[in-house]
Amino acid sequence: MTKRYAALLFPICAAVLAACSGGGADDEGPVITAEAAADMSMTDMADRLIEDGRSLGTLLSGVDGEASAEAVRPQVEAMVENYRVLGERFEALGEPSFSEMAALASRLPDMARTQAGVVEQVQRIYNDHPEAADILRDALDDAARAAP
Numbered sequence: 001m002t003k004r005y006a007a008l009l010f011p012i013c014a015a016v017l018a019a020c021s022g023g024g025a026d027d028e029g030p031v032i033t034a035e036a037a038a039d040m041s042m043t044d045m046a047d048r049l050i051e052d053g054r055s056l057g058t059l060l061s062g063v064d065g066e067a068s069a070e071a072v073r074p075q076v077e078a079m080v081e082n083y084r085v086l087g088e089r090f091e092a093l094g095e096p097s098f099s100e101m102a103a104l105a106s107r108l109p110d111m112a113r114t115q116a117g118v119v120e121q122v123q124r125i126y127n128d129h130p131e132a133a134d135i136l137r138d139a140l141d142d143a144a145r146a147a148p
Contacts, residue, residue, distance in 0.1 A: 037089040053114030060121035069132035
């Protein structure tokens, strides 16, 4: 799949590149396995990314120091694994059909709102709680590498 389609489907990961990711196994269900992803359509994966992004924003809104950052780190790591698995699945699907593109385009406003919420929380953490950002930094770097 071309980079432009990956960019269309992973706007939440752009927020990760800005500094953070989160969400998690406890909030959204188990980590996505390669087998589970194999049964997901492009729109299913986009919907999962939107839902994970909403959970991420909520999760990050509770980070207010070292203790809360430590508490969410496992969820951040679970989200990174989900991004990696979904990225591999997107790549394996190839070019989307016209109908898939139309369905994905209809999800872009939700993806953009989700991303904006995540970016807002990331900025808040970095500005107001740099010690929390330091705790999450390794997981965040892994998230940036997981993005296609």
